[in-house]
Amino acid sequence: MTQRDSQKxxxxxxxxxxxxQCPGAGMSFERNIEYFRLTCALGIDxxxxxxxxxxxxxxxxxxxIAEECTKQAHQPxxxxxxxxxxxxxxxxxxxxxxxxxxxxxxxxxYVPVDPELLEASLGGHAADKGKIVDxxxxxxxxxxxxxxxVQFSPEGYSRxxxxxxxxxxxIRAAVRGGARVINCPDTxxxxxxxxxxxxxxxxxxxHAEIIAREFPDREVIWSVHCHNDxxxxxxxxxxxxxxxxxxxxxxxxxxxxxxxxxxSLEQCIMILRQFGSSTNRxxxxxxxxxxxxxxxxxxxxxxxxxxxNKHMLPxxxxxxxxxxxxxxxxxxxxxxxxxxxxxxxxxxxxRAIGKNITFAFGPLSGGNHARSIIxxxxxxxxxxxxxxxxxxxxxxxxxxxxxxxxxxxxxxxVEYRQPMTIETVDYGKEKDRSSVTIMGExxxxxxxxxxxxxxxxxxxxxxxxxxxxxxxxxxxxxHSSRADSQGINAKSVSQIIVQLEDGSQFEGTxxxxxxxxxxxxxxxxxxxxxxxxxxYAFDAEKNRQEQNFVFTPQAxxxxxx
Numbered sequence: 001m002t003q004r005d006s007q008k009x010x011x012x013x014x015x016x017x018x019x020x021q022c023p024g025a026g027m028s029f030e031r032n033i034e035y036f037r038l039t040c041a042l043g044i045d046x047x048x049x050x051x052x053x054x055x056x057x058x059x060x061x062x063x064x065i066a067e068e069c070t071k072q073a074h075q076p077x078x079x080x081x082x083x084x085x086x087x088x089x090x091x092x093x094x095x096x097x098x099x100x101x102x103x104x105x106x107x108x109x110y111v112p113v114d115p116e117l118l119e120a121s122l123g124g125h126a127a128d129k130g131k132i133v134d135x136x137x138x139x140x141x142x143x144x145x146x147x148x149x150v151q152f153s154p155e156g157y158s159r160x161x162x163x164x165x166x167x168x169x170x171i172r173a174a175v176r177g178g179a180r181v182i183n184c185p186d187t188x189x190x191x192x193x194x195x196x197x198x199x200x201x202x203x204x205x206x207h208a209e210i211i212a213r214e215f216p217d218r219e220v221i222w223s224v225h226c227h228n229d230x231x232x233x234x235x236x237x238x239x240x241x242x243x244x245x246x247x248x249x250x251x252x253x254x255x256x257x258x259x260x261x262x263x264s265l266e267q268c269i270m271i272l273r274q275f276g277s278s279t280n281r282x283x284x285x286x287x288x289x290x291x292x293x294x295x296x297x298x299x300x301x302x303x304x305x306x307x308x309n310k311h312m313l314p315x316x317x318x319x320x321x322x323x324x325x326x327x328x329x330x331x332x333x334x335x336x337x338x339x340x341x342x343x344x345x346x347x348x349x350x351r352a353i354g355k356n357i358t359f360a361f362g363p364l365s366g367g368n369h370a371r372s373i374i375x376x377x378x379x380x381x382x383x384x385x386x387x388x389x390x391x392x393x394x395x396x397x398x399x400x401x402x403x404x405x406x407x408x409x410x411x412x413x414v415e416y417r418q419p420m421t422i423e424t425v426d427y428g429k430e431k432d433r434s435s436v437t438i439m440g441e442x443x444x445x446x447x448x449x450x451x452x453x454x455x456x457x458x459x460x461x462x463x464x465x466x467x468x469x470x471x472x473x474x475x476x477x478x479h480s481s482r483a484d485s486q487g488i489n490a491k492s493v494s495q496i497i498v499q500l501e502d503g504s505q506f507e508g509t510x511x512x513x514x515x516x517x518x519x520x521x522x523x524x525x526x527x528x529x530x531x532x533x534x535x536y537a538f539d540a541e542k543n544r545q546e547q548n549f550v551f552t553p554q555a556x557x558x559x560x561x
Contacts, residue, residue, distance in 0.1 A: 005290070005291065006276065006277075006290055006291040006292055006293045007247060007290050007291070007292050007293075008247065008292075008293060008294065008295065009241055009246075009247055009248065009249060009272055009276075009292050009293065009294045010045040010046060010221065010223075010247060010248040010249070010294070011044050011045050011046070011248075011249060011265060011268075011269065011294050011295075011296055012044075012045065012046040012048065012079070012223065012225075012248050012249065012250040012251075013039050013044045013046065013047050013048065013076075013250075013251070013252070013253065013265060014048040014225075014250055014251065014252055014257070014262065015035065015039075015252040015253050015256065015265075015308065015312075016032055016035060016036070016047065016048060016049050016050055016061075016065075017048040017049065017050050017051060017081055018048070018252060018257045018258060018262055019252040019253070019256045019257050019262070019308075019312065020050075020312070021257065021258050022256050022257050022258055022261065022312075022313065024312075024313060025256055025312040025313045026312075027311055027312060029057070029060070029061060029064070031311050032049075032050075032061050032064075032065065033064060033065065033068055034307070035304075035307060035308075035311075036049070036065045036068055036069075037068070037072070038300065038303065038304045038307055039076060039304070040069075040072040040073070040074045040075070040076060041074075041297065041300045041303075041304075042296055042297055042300040042301070042304055043074055043295045043296050043297045043300075044076050044296065045076055045077060045248075045294075045295065046076055046077040046078075046079050046106065046248070047065070047076045047077070047078055047079065048079040048080070048081060048108065048250075049061065049062045049065040049066070049078050049079065049080055050062045050065075050080060050081070051080070051081045051082070052080050052082065052088075052091050052092050052094075052095035053082055053083070053087075053088040053091050053092065059091065059094075059095050062078075062080045062092075062095040062096065063094075063095045063096075063097070063098065065078055066078050066095065066096050066097070066098040066099045066105065067098045069098070069099050069102075069104055070098055070099065070102060075099075075102065075104050076104070077104050077105070077106050077149065078096060078099050078104055078105055078106065079105075079106040079107070079108050079151065080092045080095055080096055080105075080106070080107060080108065081108045081109070081110075082107060082108070082109050083109065083110070084109050084110070084111055084132075084135055084136065084139055085139075086139060086142070089107065089109070089139050089142055089143055090142075092107050092143070093107065093142075093143060093146045093148060096148060100146070100147040100148065101147075103147075103149075105147070105148045105149065106148060106149040106150065106151055106181070107143040107148045107149075107150050107151070108150075108151040108152075108153065108183075109136075109139065109140070109143075109150070109151075109152060109153070110152070110153040110154070110155045111132060111136060111152075111153075111154060111155060111170055112154075112155040112156050113154040113155065113156055113157060113160045113163045113166060113167045113170065114155065114156025114157075114159040114160060114161070114163075114187065114188070115159075115160075115161055115162065115163060116156075116159075117155060117156040117159075117187070118156075118163070121155075129166050129169070132170070133166075133169045133170055133172075133173045134173070136152065136170050136173040136174050136177065137173040137174070137176055137177040138177070139177075140152060140173070140174050140177030140178055140179050141177035141178055143178075144177060144178030144179070145178070149180050149181070150174070150177070150178055150179040150180060150181070151179065151180070151181035151182075151183055151223070152170070152171070152174035152179045152181070152182055152183070153182075153183040153184075153185055153225065154167045154170055154171065154184065154185075155185060155187055156185070156187045156188065157184040157185050157186070157187070157200055157203070158184075158185070158186040158187065158188070158190065158191040158200035158203075159187075159188060159190065159191075160203070164203065164206075167207070168207060168210060171207055171210075171211060172210075172211070172214065175211055175215050175218055175220060176215075179220075180218075180219070180220065180221060181220070181221045181222075181223055181248065182207075182211070182220055182221070182222055182223065183222075183223035183224070183225050183248070183250065184200060184203070184204050184207070184222065184223065184224060184225075184240075184246075185224070185225035185226070185227075185250075186200055186224070186225070186226040186227055186233070186236055187225075187227060188227065188229065189226065189227030189228055189229025189230055189232070189233060189259065189260060190229060190230060191226070191232065191236050192230065192232060192236075193239065200236075200240075201236075201239050201240050201243055201244040201246075202244075204222060204224075204240065204244045204245055204246065205244055205245060208220075208222055208244075208245035221247050221248050222240075222244070222245040222246045222247060222248070223246060223247075223248035223249070223250055224236065224237045224240035224241070224244075224246045224248070224249055224250065224263075225250035225251075225262070225263075226240075226250075226251070226262065226263045227257065227258065227259065227260065227261070227262055228255060228257075228259075228260040228261045228262060228263065229259055229260045231260075233251070233255065233261070233262060233263035233264070234251075234255075234263050234264055234267045234268055234271070236263070237249045237250075237251065237263040237268055238268065238271055238272075241272075241292060242275075242292075249263065249265070249268050250262070250263070251263035251264060251265040251268060252264070252265060252308075253265050253266060253304050253305055253307075253308045254266070254305055254308045254309065254312075254313070254315050254319065254322070255267070256308065256312060256313050264320070264321075266301045266304075266305055266321045266322055266353075267320055267321055269294055269296045269298070269301065270298075270301075270321050270348060270353075272292055272293065272294050273293075273294075273298070273348075274347070274348065276291055276292035276293055276294075277291050298352045298353050299352065299353060299354050300354070301321070301322060301353040301354065302322055302353045302354035302355045303354055305321075305322035306322070321353065322353065322355070324405065326350070326355070327346060327350035327355050327356065327357045327358065328357075328358045328359070328360055329345065329357070329358070329359050329360065330359070330360035330362055330402050330403040338357060338359075342357055358406065359403075360402065360403025360404065360405070361373060361393065361403055361404055361406075361409050362394075362400070362401070362402060362403030362404070363394060363398075363401060365390065365394070365403075366387070366390060367386030367387040367389070367390040368386065369390070370386060370389055370390035370393055370409070371383075371386040371389075371390075373406050373409055373410070374389070374409075374410070374413055375538075376406075377406070377410055378537055378538050379410075379413065379532075379536050379537055379538065380536045380537075380538060381413075389413065389416055392412070392416045393409055393412045393413065393416070396412045396415065397412065413532075414528065414529055414532045417531075417532040417535070417536055418528035418529075418531065418532060419441075419442070419443045419444070419470075419471075419527075419528065419531050420440070420441065420442055420443070420467075420524050420527065420528055421440050421441040422438050422439070422440040422441075422442070422521070422524055423439050423440040424438065424439040424440070425437075425438050425439075425463075425517050425520055425521065426438075427459035427462070427463075427516055427517070427520070428459070429458070429459060432454060432455060432456060433452060433453070433454055433455075434452070434453050434455075434457060434458060434459045434461060434462045435450065435451070435452045435453070435459065435462055436450065436451055436459045436462040436463045436466060436520065437449070437450040438450075438463070438466070442470070443470040443471070449466060450466070451463070451465045451466035451469070452465075453465050458516060458519075459516050459520065460476075460479075460516065460519050460520055460523060463520045463523060463524075464476065464523065467523070467524075467527055471527060471530075471531060472500075472501075473500075473501055474498050474499075474500065474527060474530070475498065475499045475500075476496060476497070476498055476499075476523070477497050477498070477499045477505065478495070478496065478497040479494070479495070479496050479497075479519065480494070480495050481493065481494040481495075481515055481518065481519060484511060489513075490513075491511045491512060491513055491518070492511060492512060492513070492514070492515040492518040492519075493509070493510075493511045493518065494509065494510055494511070494515070494518040494519040494521070494522040495507065495508070495509050495522060496508045496509075496519065496522040496523050496525075496526050497526065498523070498526045498527060498530060500530055500534070504530070504533065506526045506527075506529040506530040506533065507526060507529075508521075508522040508523060508524065508525030508526025508527070508528070508529065509522055509525060510522040510524075510525055
């Protein structure tokens with residue numbers, strides 16, 4: 001079966017709009033543009049860039065994304081949300097001006113139809129339904145005549161109750177005014193198939209039949225936008241396609257969004273991939289339709305999910321499809337089966353989305369397991385030392401009975417290899433001279449080691465002199481400290497980034513009640529990482545350019561701790 005034989009389901013990404021309405025999920029101007037570029041790489045059909053009338057910054061973000069769209073090889077439709085107010089419609093048209101000439105601008109407007117929401121949102125105006133219908137026609141037509149595609153949403157559609165006829169009138173007016181997309185949202189996230197004939201997908205079928213009969217010459221795309229308050233957003237979205245007229249799914253990457261979030265786009269994409277083919281669908285004869293597909297490029301899914309995880313909201317480790325544990329196994333039985341057949345305990349090949357099957361290193365793991373993780377990250381673990389290293393890692397993580405992540409394992413590996421394990425740090429300063437004395441293991445020797453430094457610098461300079469006597473030149477390019485709390489008992493948290501002569505950089509962090517000591521411990525941490533990289537990376541130059549792991553130089557600056 002080819003895609004020509006199936007119906008396309010459009011993917012509408014509202015991560016930048018609905019997703020950023022979620023507390024704690026807002027991003028900078030630049031991050032919004034970065035995210036948009038990722039949606040282009042993913043092959044998203046529609047990106048809702050924001051709400052231009054909300055603020056001047058929101059307007060500028062939408063306008064900048066519209067400009068960026070014109071430069072992309074894959075150009076998604078750029079949508080912008082606005083209330084049904086003439087001044088907002090005009091401002092939204094202005095924000096989308098760069099994409100109007102290429103036919104890639106969409107204005108998305110809405111009117112509440114849920115009786116409770118209608119009264120709460122419109123107050124006294126809610127009683128004049130005739131005027132609301134007239135306004136929908138007039139303002140949709142204004143946007144359509146300006147060269148924009150228009151999407152109309154009866155807000156609270158899944159809970160319209162006695163307002164079915166009013167909702168029908170609104171949809172009629174929108175289509176008559178030129179709207180091409182009708183979105184039927186489960187705004188409050190409470191819809192379920194248990195509602196029977198009141199289920200919103202059943203209502204969508206009725207409205208689709210009415211519009212098809214009354215506007216036979218119009219091609220209308222029906223859409224679903226489901227919230228996850230009962231954990232049913234993905235299922236309701238898929239039901240809208242498989243059992244209803246929807247040919248567009250709206251949602252956010254990682255399911256972020258208001259309250260409990262929106263439908264997870266990556267989950268919807270994978271379900272369409274898995275079950276969109278007629279040969280995989282178990283439906284009754286009257287529901288059989290042409291198979292479905294979407295155009296998302298699966299190999300970008302992990303990357304865009306990781307972006308949202310890093311810059312918007314943290315993703316749960318057990319999150320379906322893209323979570324850290326989604327293709328990670330710790331059960332001994334699972335491990336044995338997967339070694340024989342990688343798909344034994346996976347519903348799809350994780351490599352399709354840019355992810356690999358991995359095994360958590362745990363109490364029952366051996367030297368070969370530790371060695372495979374270490375070497376896959378570009379570091380040496382010789383055959384004659386793998387058992388000792390594995391035991392060291394297990395001893396350091398003895399309380400983690402279900403295993404540790406690769407990142408944690410590599411942190412402990414660095415600890416095993418590090419040249420400095422310092423027990424105490426003492427320092428002093430007198431006029432233009434500072435001194436430091438450390439006690440512990442220092443580049444293969446055990447004991448007490450001291451150094452002096454002439455000048456107005458702090459004791460950190462004396463420690464740097466001492467380290468350079470064994471390690472070689474080190475340049476401190478960033479040094480910052482902050483308090484971890486308020487009050488007299490606050491600790492100083494220090495961060496130092498060092499650079500070696502070849503340009504590689506490493507970050508060290510530490511904390512102590514004494515600001516000077518926290519800074520010196522951070523320097524020790526950074527140089528330990530630099531030493532391990534220099535001595536034990538298979539190919540330092542190749543590592544620096546190609547690897548993306550916490551202890552390689554470029555990533556170390558951002559992630560190491």
